[in-house]
Amino acid sequence: MLSTSTHDNETRGDVRSRISALSEMASAWTDAVTRWSAANAHYRTGDMPDRKAEYLLYQTLVGAWPISVERAVEYMRKAAREGKERNLLGRAKRSVRGSS
Numbered sequence: 001m002l003s004t005s006t007h008d009n010e011t012r013g014d015v016r017s018r019i020s021a022l023s024e025m026a027s028a029w030t031d032a033v034t035r036w037s038a039a040n041a042h043y044r045t046g047d048m049p050d051r052k053a054e055y056l057l058y059q060t061l062v063g064a065w066p067i068s069v070e071r072a073v074e075y076m077r078k079a080a081r082e083g084k085e086r087n088l089l090g091r092a093k094r095s096v097r098g099s100s
Contacts, residue, residue: 015063022062033058053080 022029036058053076060075061067
């Protein structure tokens with residue numbers, strides 16, 4: 001580890017490496033995501049979570065495992081805020097011009 005690195009930087013690099021490794025096992029990863037998505041379908045409300053958020057959650061769980069529920073939830077909240085694609089009610093955001 002570099003002397004200027006923090007523990008968080010090391011962890012993020014480790015998570016990125018694990019997620020990157022999924023491309024080496026694309027068929028198995030696709031099968032797993034399909035199974036998980038089907039198993040979690042009854043938790044969806046309308047179009048929430050959207051498919052991108054759901055996929056990000058699966059990547060995060062695999063990349064950061066073991067991860068606490070609290071940490072995973074906080075990460076997903078932060079990702080949603082930073083993505084700014086949906087508001088808290090799950091409605092797609094509208095452009096300023098399109099909201100009148």
